[in-house]
Amino acid sequence: MDRNNSPTPPDAPPDAPLDPVAAATHADPYPFYASLRNGPPLAWNQKLRLWVASRAEVIEEVLQAHGALRVRPVAEPVPSAIAGSPAGEVFGHLVRMNDGTAHEAHRPALQRALAGLDLNAVREAALQVARQVPDQQPLSDTLFSMPVRSVAHLLGFADEALPQVDLWTRDFVACLSPLSTASQLQGASTAAGELMARFEGLVAGTPPRRGTLLAAVLAESAAPSRSLLANLVGLLSQTCDATAGLLGNSLIALLREPPLRTAARTRDGLQAIVEETARHDPSVHNTRRFVATPVTIAGTPLAAGDTVLVLLASANRDPSFNPDPDSFVLVRAKRRMLGFGRGTHACPGQALACTLAAAGLEALLQRAPDVDAQRLRGWHYRPSVAARVPVFH
Ligand code: HEM
DSSP: OOTTOOOOOTTOOTTOOSSTTGGGGSSOOHHHHHHHHTSOSEEEETTTTEEEEOSHHHHHHHHHOTTTEESSOTTOSSOTTTTTSHHHHHHHHOGGGOOTHHHHHHHHHHHHHHHTOOHHHHHHHHHHHHHHSOTTSOHHHHHHHHHHHHHHHHHTOOGGGHHHHHHHHHHHHGGGOTTOOHHHHHHHHHHHHHHHHHHHHHHHSSSOOTTSHHHHHHHHSSSOOHHHHHHHHHHHHHHHHHHHHHHHHHHHHHHHOTTHHHHTTSHHHHHHHHHHHHHHSOSBOOEEEEESSOEEETTEEEOTTOEEEEOHHHHHTOTTTSSSTTSOOSSOTTOOOOTTOOGGGOOTTHHHHHHHHHHHHHHHHHHOOOHHHHHHHOEEEOOOSSBOOEEEO
């Protein structure tokens, strides 16, 4: 493949996103993703200076090439803008941002603790927490508050602490975005320090509240350490934008598809809406892999230092992955999706996220049952390089 050649797909729609990163926040990026899938298995994008994977089978291959492809560039394990700050400390410990030993240190404990959650109890707790989120708060903030406060509650924070933990979490996630300003990065560092101190306090509580997610993580872990505390902060930050987006995009599915409103009257129906939304219009549109050692993927040789943009949202719409992929089908015989990743870094919070979003949707509909009014007011998407989180007008 000639790297100087950066073809615009010949069948790209006229109002296509500017590039595959901008697609995450475009009103309808899916025809553009389809045109990318018709191109080469790995397409060099000269503007972004990275390889783009858009087909499901290629994305699976990329996500499973663990040794050669890493979640961070070898030369920059922590973004230089936050290296040395409290936000950089947390970032540097996250299993999400590490391969090898630092990944293995906490991944199994987090995975087992999350897998052991009683999802019926989670739903009950999430509904209670959601009802305490103030009605006056804008809907677009409530999308964040409901799931983030629920996870904070599951981790063992007292009810009075939830609003502040919610704010700190939202401040902290700014350090994960290359779009953040210097003052947002400063806020992320302040929030990282506060969250670490609060988790230190919770962990020191003797014993941590039984039945909490915190107690489960500690039971699965060796002695508490700064890196474990950072990964507890990570459970909040991993929840934040991704679950807000899943909740918001599920609401949009309801606004767009009136027949779903009958399904939304039952718990199973709400869960089904959320799960098909996670495939059809997911909240995490892409992730990246960084080439550590030369490797050939889908017949394309990649050099050390190359970057691969992995279009998870495109994979979900690949007709070889899901039949009739552009239709919103509430009950699919075999739904397949890559929006929660695949392989060793796959999301351990998928079931929790879907339960939280379904509970959030139930609470939102109880508050504001007139979804047509919301449809008429419209929405756009928050600026982001990867997440699709609506802002309702
Ligand atoms: C709709 C909501 C969510 C989506 C779409 C989502 C998506 C993802 C994706 C795509 C990855 C893998 C990234 C990569 O391989 O580059 C990931 C990793 C992760 N997620 Fe989620 N996530 C969601 C919610 C959650 C929640 C609620 C939790 C826990 C409270 C969580 C915890 C994690 C953790 C700890 C990792 C890192 C796993 C590892 O690197 O081993 N996520 N998530």
